Amino acid sequence: MPEGHTLRRLAEDLSGAFGGRVVAVSSPQGRFAEEAQLLDGTEFLGADSAGKHLFLDFEDERVVHIHLGLYGKFPIHRGEARPAVGQVRLRLVAAAEDGREPAYADLRGATQCALVDSDHRAGVLDRLGPDPLRAGADPAPAWQRISRTHRPIGELLMDQQVLAGVGNVYRAELLFRHRIHPLRPGKTLRRGQFLAMWQDLVELMPAGVRSNRIDTVRPEHLPPGPRPAGRGGDVYVYRRQGLPCLVCGTAIRTQVLAGRNSFWCPKCQPVYRSRARSSAAS
DNA sequence: AGCCTATGCGAAC
DNA sequence: TTCGCCTAGGCTG
Numbered sequence: 001m002p003e004g005h006t007l008r009r010l011a012e013d014l015s016g017a018f019g020g021r022v023v024a025v026s027s028p029q030g031r032f033a034e035e036a037q038l039l040d041g042t043e044f045l046g047a048d049s050a051g052k053h054l055f056l057d058f059e060d061e062r063v064v065h066i067h068l069g070l071y072g073k074f075p076i077h078r079g080e081a082r083p084a085v086g087q088v089r090l091r092l093v094a095a096a097e098d099g100r101e102p103a104y105a106d107l108r109g110a111t112q113c114a115l116v117d118s119d120h121r122a123g124v125l126d127r128l129g130p131d132p133l134r135a136g137a138d139p140a141p142a143w144q145r146i147s148r149t150h151r152p153i154g155e156l157l158m159d160q161q162v163l164a165g166v167g168n169v170y171r172a173e174l175l176f177r178h179r180i181h182p183l184r185p186g187k188t189l190r191r192g193q194f195l196a197m198w199q200d201l202v203e204l205m206p207a208g209v210r211s212n213r214i215d216t217v218r219p220e221h222l223p224p225g226p227r228p229a230g231r232g233g234d235v236y237v238y239r240r241q242g243l244p245c246l247v248c249g250t251a252i253r254t255q256v257l258a259g260r261n262s263f264w265c266p267k268c269q270p271v272y273r274s275r276a277r278s279s280a281a282s
Numbered sequence: 283a284g285c286c287t288a289t290g291c292g293a294a295c
Numbered sequence: 296t297t298c299g300c301c302t303a304g305g306c307t308g
Contacts, residue, residue, distance in 0.1 A: 002289060002290075003289045003290095005289095006289075052289090052290070052291090067290080067291080068289095068290080069290050069291065069292095069300070070288060070289075070290045070291080070300085070302090071288065071289095071290085071300090071301080071302045071303070072290090072300095072302080073302070073303085086302085087301075087302085108301090108302065109300080109301065109302045109303090110300095111290070111291065111292080111299095111300060112291090112292095158290090160290095160291090167289045167290075168288085168289055168290085169289050170289080171289095214289075238289085239288090259290090259291090259296090259297095260288095260289095260290085261288095
């Protein structure tokens with residue numbers, strides 16, 4: 001379930017559970033065994049996220065770079081560690097100590113888990129666009145890129161070199177909230193429109209960190225009655241193809257864009273038409 | 283049980 | 296553009 005808010009929340013939770021503690025590091029699966037051995041018994045300083053990347057800081061400036069990919073997981077458990085089941089690439093264990101509970105965390109299914117140095121980490125950060133979750137992040141570089149290309153905005157929002165941390169759910173929902181069609185060329189957006197979208201992310205994504213889910217529906221658009229107890233958040237269009245738009249009732253549409261299914265309301269997000277220059281046109 | 287899909291992304295073709 | 300990663304939930308049967 002990883003968009004930027006998931007990784008930020010994970011970094012905070014890992015820091016809370018293991019920060020400042022000497023940890024046992026292992027790789028039950030074996031693919032990270034040599035690296036785990038180097039880190040085993042050292043102090044875990046804390047975790048940080050950047051976009052969808054996660055960094056674990058250990059003493060002596062050793063860093064573990066993790067990317068969960070589409071279905072990686074890194075759940076934290078309280079209590080004594082149970083035997084690892086399945087393919088656990090990395091396990092952190094902290095023993096009980098002065099008031100703190102024992103805890104452990106198992107990493108599975110990640111596309112990336114590597115012991116790196118600070119140069120590598122800097123390189124990853126250099127390749128990322130501004131992250132709305134990073135305090136003080138400057139949206140200007142993102143606007144520079146968006147305003148200069150014909151590439152569709154629905155593709156640009158997913159490009160981590162343009163914006164870091166936005167994934168398929170935030171893409172779909174942000175475009176709906178701003179009534180923008182996913183295929184609209186970047187350079188046809190007005191600066192004010194982009195800045196409004198950025199500001200929306202600056203508010204939506206921290207809310208996602210707090211709740212650990214993505215909710216984007218404004219109160220006035222929430223369907224009446226109790227909220228379904230599912231794990232997913234309240235969304236306008238994501239994976240709602242064929243269902244009625246929460247605002248206008250039109251059937252939500254879907255189409256693959258940037259390799260992923262994108263979703264939009266054809267009425268609330270009309271296809272962009274450039275302003276006609278001649279009254280003779282059409 | 284088996285199949286499909288998925289909040290991602292890099293490598294291979 | 297397609298594949299691989301190799302998890303997990305939901306649906307079908």
